[in-house]
Amino acid sequence: MVPLVRMSKSSKVLIILIVLSSCLAVAGTYYQTIVLGDFDMYDEESEPVSGI
Amino acid sequence: MNTLSLVCGDVAGGDALVSIFDFSIAPALLFYAYVPAIALVLLLGIYVLRSDSKFRLPNNLFFLTTLFFILYLINDTVQWIAVPVVVVHFSWQLILLIKSLLLLTCFYFVYTFVEKRDMTSLMKISLTLLFLPVTVLLPTSLNIAAFNLSLCQADSGVFYFYVYLLEGVVLLLIVLQFIRHYSRQQSRKEKMETISVTFGAIAFILFIFATDFIGEYTGSFEILMIAPLGMLIFLALIAFIIVRYNTFNAKLLGAQALIITIIFLVGSQLFFIKSHINFVLTSATLTATVIAGYFLVRSVKREVKQREEIQSLVGELAKTNKRLQQLDKLKSEFVSIASHQLRSPLAAIMGYSSMLGDGSYGKLPAKAEEIVERIVYSAKLMGASVEDYLNVSRIESGNMKYNLSDFNLKDQAERVAEDIRPIALKKNIIMLFRTSMTGQGVVNADPGKTEQILHNLINNSLKYTEKGNITVVARDNVQDKKLYIDITDSGIGMSDETLASIFQKFERGSNANTTNIHGTGLGLFTAAKLAEAMGGNITAHSEGEGKGSRFTIEFPLVA
Numbered sequence: 162m163v164p165l166v167r168m169s170k171s172s173k174v175l176i177i178l179i180v181l182s183s184c185l186a187v188a189g190t191y192y193q194t195i196v197l198g199d200f201d202m203y204d205e206e207s208e209p210v211s212g213i
Numbered sequence: 214m215n216t217l218s219l220v221c222g223d224v225a226g227g228d229a230l231v232s233i234f235d236f237s238i239a240p241a242l243l244f245y246a247y248v249p250a251i252a253l254v255l256l257l258g259i260y261v262l263r264s265d266s267k268f269r270l271p272n273n274l275f276f277l278t279t280l281f282f283i284l285y286l287i288n289d290t291v292q293w294i295a296v297p298v299v300v301v302h303f304s305w306q307l308i309l310l311i312k313s314l315l316l317l318t319c320f321y322f323v324y325t326f327v328e329k330r331d332m333t334s335l336m337k338i339s340l341t342l343l344f345l346p347v348t349v350l351l352p353t354s355l356n357i358a359a360f361n362l363s364l365c366q367a368d369s370g371v372f373y374f375y376v377y378l379l380e381g382v383v384l385l386l387i388v389l390q391f392i393r394h395y396s397r398q399q400s401r402k403e404k405m406e407t408i409s410v411t412f413g414a415i416a417f418i419l420f421i422f423a424t425d426f427i428g429e430y431t432g433s434f435e436i437l438m439i440a441p442l443g444m445l446i447f448l449a450l451i452a453f454i455i456v457r458y459n460t461f462n463a464k465l466l467g468a469q470a471l472i473i474t475i476i477f478l479v480g481s482q483l484f485f486i487k488s489h490i491n492f493v494l495t496s497a498t499l500t501a502t503v504i505a506g507y508f509l510v511r512s513v514k515r516e517v518k519q520r521e522e523i524q525s526l527v528g529e530l531a532k533t534n535k536r537l538q539q540l541d542k543l544k545s546e547f548v549s550i551a552s553h554q555l556r557s558p559l560a561a562i563m564g565y566s567s568m569l570g571d572g573s574y575g576k577l578p579a580k581a582e583e584i585v586e587r588i589v590y591s592a593k594l595m596g597a598s599v600e601d602y603l604n605v606s607r608i609e610s611g612n613m614k615y616n617l618s619d620f621n622l623k624d625q626a627e628r629v630a631e632d633i634r635p636i637a638l639k640k641n642i643i644m645l646f647r648t649s650m651t652g653q654g655v656v657n658a659d660p661g662k663t664e665q666i667l668h669n670l671i672n673n674s675l676k677y678t679e680k681g682n683i684t685v686v687a688r689d690n691v692q693d694k695k696l697y698i699d700i701t702d703s704g705i706g707m708s709d710e711t712l713a714s715i716f717q718k719f720e721r722g723s724n725a726n727t728t729n730i731h732g733t734g735l736g737l738f739t740a741a742k743l744a745e746a747m748g749g750n751i752t753a754h755s756e757g758e759g760k761g762s763r764f765t766i767e768f769p770l771v772a
Contacts, residue, residue, distance in 0.1 A: 175341060179317075179341065183310060183348060186348035190303065191303065193352045200360060204361075204363050
């Protein structure tokens with residue numbers, strides 16, 4: 162039987178905090194990578210290039 | 214320049230704008246491994262979540278774990294099928310976040326399930342602090358250093374390896390928690406639930422860790438496709454405890470789980486079949502499986518419901534039985550108290566009336582003597598009844614005392630038969646005693662109690678015999694080391710129905726009421742209980758009503 166452990170207020174705050182920070186991190190990464198294309202890439206046969 | 218226009222080298226189209234996903238570039242095994250895994254994980258996650266009406270934390274956390282695992286699989290799939298470099302790179306960047314979320318949720322779930330309580334605030338803050346660097350460093354080159362265009366895969370940054378640290382910490386915490394709590398679990402059910410959840414979670418994390426590590430080390434990421442196996446082991450163990458122990462309060466049936474698995478396994482083949490004939494055949498198999506599965510699950514559900522109803526009735530019956538036993542005990546206590554209260558005044562009645570009859574208070578008129586005799590007789594009857602009630606009360610409360618010693622039961626039986634013979638003669642009944650002994654007939658019992666047994670049985674025969682004879686036979690069986698006393702009468706006999714219940718309390722022969730016989734219905738019950746308590750036994754036989762009866766007392770002989 163699963164113990165009757167209810168979700169406390171602090172659990173809700175923790176989950177909301179983690180979800181919010183995750184969303185922010187994903188949005189930031191999306192903007193930087195997909196929208197701006199701001200990341201390093203290279204071809205093994207040439208020198209590393211920055212951005213697109 | 215459009216960021217989506219740059220594509221990996223193995224995709225046709227060069228730097229021209231192509232669609233974002235190309236399913237043909239991924240290995241077929243990817244879909245075969247991931248699609249059923251996603252479906253099964255999602256299904257079980259929803260099942261566990263929906264079965265909970267009380268919003269339990271472990272149910273919610275298990276659902277969250279399954280969601281993050283699905284995200285992990287989808288993200289991995291995107292890495293295989295995405296065409297633009299930015300999308301592949303973005304997907305690589307998200308790995309750290311998704312894995313961290315997956316690990317922490319999985320640990321939170323195992324913790325609340327095993328500990329049966331929520332985490333302390335300190336633990337929650339520690340977990341959040343462990344997680345926050347992931348969100349901060351996710352877009353940076355510390356997570357993913359650069360993108361290798363020729364291999365179409367990303368190079369991990371220094372911080373990417375943080376996930377290994379998280380995996381190690383979570384594994385260690387789960388193992389420590391298991392060691393600390395396993396011995397404290399009370400029931401086998403609790404132990405099995407703890408083992409299943411803990412080892413499932415360990416298998417799940419180890420698979421992710423191992424495949425990740427090997428992929429990173431060898432640069433061959435096909436190994437990641439076996440990562441879902443860990444989750445499937447986890448799910449299988451969760452499904453096991455759901456089916457076996459009704460864990461999560463989910464009434465998932467074994468048949469239901471089996472049918473769903475078969476449907477997904479058959480259904481997932483549809484994604485990879487190239488031949489039209491095979492497609493049709495597989496579709497038909499799937500349809501037949503769905504229909505057969507529906508009827509099978511419905512039938513099993515009905516059976517389970519019936520079983521639950523029976524179990525509920527059994528529970529109610531057990532409660533009622535317990536209550537009845539309590540009432541029976543109360544009744545015995547009441548009878549005991551009432552009998553004790555009756556005994557003292559009865560002794561006075563018997564004593565004074567006997568003295569009156571003996572002429573201790575002067576000569577009584579003839580009419581008065583007759584009345585006094587009746588008083589004495591009635592008082593004796595009442596005294597015998599009270600003694601019966603008290604004996605029953607002592608037997609049932611376990612307060613009967615037995616003074617065991619070795620003595621000759623055959624001689625005792627003969628003496629009792631002799632004592633009762635004059636009473637039998639008054640009724641014109643012949644009382645005979647016979648022996649068929651090869652040994653002495655010495656038994657180990659309480660002589661007072663065996664005498665009471667013999668009196669009860671012979672008097673019982675006498676009561677129910679109007680004419681003829683009563684024969685008491687003492688016999689032994691040296692091989693079996695048993696002594697038998699048979700009391701055979703030519704009385705009213707017993708039907709099979711009466712025989713079945715003759716040794717029960719307050720039980721009297723069905724024809725007893727028609728023969729004007731006094732009795733409480735406790736004599737045989739008392740005799741049987743006393744014999745049992747001393748290692749003996751009493752059995753009754755009769756050919757039927759009107760054909761007499763035979764009672765056999767059996768006691769082990771002293772070697």
